[in-house]
Amino acid sequence: MEAxxxxxxxxxxxxxxxxxxxxxxxxxxxxxHAVFPGGARVRPRLCLAVAHxxxxxxxxxxxxxxCAIELLHCASLVHDDLPCFDDAATRRGQPSVHAAYxxxxxxxxxxxxxxxxxxALARAGERHPxxxxxxxxxxxxxxxxxFGIVAGQAWECExxxxxxxxxxxxTGALFAAATIAGAASAGADPAQWRALGELLGExxxxxxxxxxVAGRCDEIGKPTGRDAALGxxxxxxxxxxxxxxxxxxYLISGAIASIPACDGAxxxxxxxxxxxxxxxxxxxxxxxx
Amino acid sequence: MEAxxxxxxxxxxxxxxxxxxxxxxxxxxxxxHAVFPGGARVRPRLCLAVAHxxxxxxxxxxxxxxCAIELLHCASLVHDDLPCFDDAATRRGQPSVHAAYxxxxxxxxxxxxxxxxxxALARAGERHPxxxxxxxxxxxxxxxxxFGIVAGQAWECExxxxxxxxxxxxTGALFAAATIAGAASAGADPAQWRALGELLGExxxxxxxxxxVAGRCDEIGKPTGRDAALGxxxxxxxxxxxxxxxxxxYLISGAIASIPACDGAxxxxxxxxxxxxxxxxxxxxxxxx
Numbered sequence: 001m002e003a004x005x006x007x008x009x010x011x012x013x014x015x016x017x018x019x020x021x022x023x024x025x026x027x028x029x030x031x032x033h034a035v036f037p038g039g040a041r042v043r044p045r046l047c048l049a050v051a052h053x054x055x056x057x058x059x060x061x062x063x064x065x066x067c068a069i070e071l072l073h074c075a076s077l078v079h080d081d082l083p084c085f086d087d088a089a090t091r092r093g094q095p096s097v098h099a100a101y102x103x104x105x106x107x108x109x110x111x112x113x114x115x116x117x118x119x120a121l122a123r124a125g126e127r128h129p130x131x132x133x134x135x136x137x138x139x140x141x142x143x144x145x146x147f148g149i150v151a152g153q154a155w156e157c158e159x160x161x162x163x164x165x166x167x168x169x170x171t172g173a174l175f176a177a178a179t180i181a182g183a184a185s186a187g188a189d190p191a192q193w194r195a196l197g198e199l200l201g202e203x204x205x206x207x208x209x210x211x212x213v214a215g216r217c218d219e220i221g222k223p224t225g226r227d228a229a230l231g232x233x234x235x236x237x238x239x240x241x242x243x244x245x246x247x248x249x250y251l252i253s254g255a256i257a258s259i260p261a262c263d264g265a266x267x268x269x270x271x272x273x274x275x276x277x278x279x280x281x282x283x284x285x286x287x288x289x
Numbered sequence: 290m291e292a293x294x295x296x297x298x299x300x301x302x303x304x305x306x307x308x309x310x311x312x313x314x315x316x317x318x319x320x321x322h323a324v325f326p327g328g329a330r331v332r333p334r335l336c337l338a339v340a341h342x343x344x345x346x347x348x349x350x351x352x353x354x355x356c357a358i359e360l361l362h363c364a365s366l367v368h369d370d371l372p373c374f375d376d377a378a379t380r381r382g383q384p385s386v387h388a389a390y391x392x393x394x395x396x397x398x399x400x401x402x403x404x405x406x407x408x409a410l411a412r413a414g415e416r417h418p419x420x421x422x423x424x425x426x427x428x429x430x431x432x433x434x435x436f437g438i439v440a441g442q443a444w445e446c447e448x449x450x451x452x453x454x455x456x457x458x459x460t461g462a463l464f465a466a467a468t469i470a471g472a473a474s475a476g477a478d479p480a481q482w483r484a485l486g487e488l489l490g491e492x493x494x495x496x497x498x499x500x501x502v503a504g505r506c507d508e509i510g511k512p513t514g515r516d517a518a519l520g521x522x523x524x525x526x527x528x529x530x531x532x533x534x535x536x537x538x539y540l541i542s543g544a545i546a547s548i549p550a551c552d553g554a555x556x557x558x559x560x561x562x563x564x565x566x567x568x569x570x571x572x573x574x575x576x577x578x
Contacts, residue, residue, distance in 0.1 A: 140408035154316035158315060
């Protein structure tokens with residue numbers, strides 16, 4: 001089955017109303033609103049692609065890890081959009097969760113998604129119980145303190161921030177988890193897959209900064225100009241627009257070069273190039289230049 | 290070692306600055322503020338007491354489960370106190386997390402605590418990998434949808450609420466997790482321990498409602514009169530004060546009667562009676578009567 005379809009099916013099952021019968025109806029709606037329709041699902045795609053490249057021998061483990069990572073990503077978007085942070089009214093071209101359901105349900109939907117992610121992960125131990133703890137540790141680390149996305153967001157509350165630390169935590173960590181968990185779910189040594197995730201994560205954050213400055217709201221599905229408005233660290237602020245684009249190309253090349261020799265290397269390269277075009281479309285690059 | 294000391298040592302290790310080196314300093318402070326000094330630590334005490342009664346054969350697993358539950362409880366308090374919910378300025382006799390660190394760090398500290406709880410739980414699989422998944426499922430269920438504490442809080446956002454459903458989710462679920470996880474951490478059959486947790490959880494919620502109406506702020510360490518002010522479901526609103534106190538006694542008796550015959554039954558009974566006196570002190574009972 002095609003990866004995108006596997007991911008949607010798995011997410012749909014994890015959040016199926018039948019599986020969650022008895023939930024407060026508005027909470028369930030808010031959680032669904034946060035997850036469907038999705039964005040590019042790039043993190044779970046990356047996780048499945050690496051699992052495949054490592055000779056995926058446990059599809060349930062790979063899918064559970066991939067979808068746990070996507071749910072954690074969705075949770076972080078819901079909380080980042082809250083009035084006390086970005087106060088974003090739209091996300092993925094539709095009202096943000098707090099705009100649609102209010103602040104209370106946005107806080108709770110984020111919490112519920114974090115919990116659901118770890119519940120979903122439990123299935124990763126069904127066939128190989130010994131693989132569960134390392135997956136739990138890897139994915140937990142990518143979200144929590146000191147270097148996960150929650151810590152990354154918390155750097156916005158500090159006076160002194162090193163841009164690369166902030167980006168590595170806020171975006172890189174979950175990408176690194178995607179590649180490491182992909183390998184671990186297949187029983188492979190995850191160490192050689194870490195660089196790919198970290199480089200892609202940093203590339204993704206740089207691209208996001210570029211789009212925040214140069215993109216149009218209708219192209220990227222959320223308000224632009226937020227980094228400058230909120231005084232947030234940004235690659236464009238630090239390196240200028242052409243410096244940021246140069247850094248993006250450098251990171252993508254490094255990511256591709258880091259892929260270990262394996263059967264799935266070709267399709268991984270394709271996935272990365274497609275993401276590069278999606279993140280900073282040629283039209284946007286031309287406009288900026 | 291005495292249970293209270295074990296719990297503090299384990300929580301301290303889980304949140305040790307050395308283990309979290311590199312975290313944003315204010316996030317780390319906010320997380321510590323949320324967990325130390327603690328309340329009565331009744332949930333982790335209950336978890337350890339049940340593990341002991343089941344012939345605890347894996348202290349790391351029991352402590353990991355107990356502390357994961359306590360961290361999840363602390364996380365829920367931090368988010369419940371947020372301005373969009375209770376807007377509570379104090380908690381456990383000190384400023385609430387959002388009052389001390391601001392709303393952003395309160396949201397993030399809650400998130401970080403949820404994640405840290407699941408990370409801590411990973412250690413429960415060290416000696417017996419097959420015990421990890423059931424613990425993860427049990428504890429995840431007690432926090433998430435449809436019947437966990439996040440769902441319980443979300444019932445406050447609905448027009449129609451059944452009081453017992455609300456209380457079971459908001460408070461009972463984590464108590465049930467404490468007894469079930471205590472048994473599961475010791476490799477025992479958890480089924481016969483569920484009733485104890487559920488009954489104690491409901492008792493705890495009723496006691497909380499009583500204290501919210503009849504307690505004094507200096508006695509309970511947080512503002513009183515919030516349920517009525519916020520129009521929340523409450524046992525006192527539903528049954529009146531004497532009906533609520535009667536229900537509390539009934540639930541405590543049921544909890545004690547539910548304890549399976551085992552070596553640790555006596556110390557469990559003591560724990561419950563001590564909690565009963567702590568929750569609704571004789572002085573408060575007399576004042577109400």
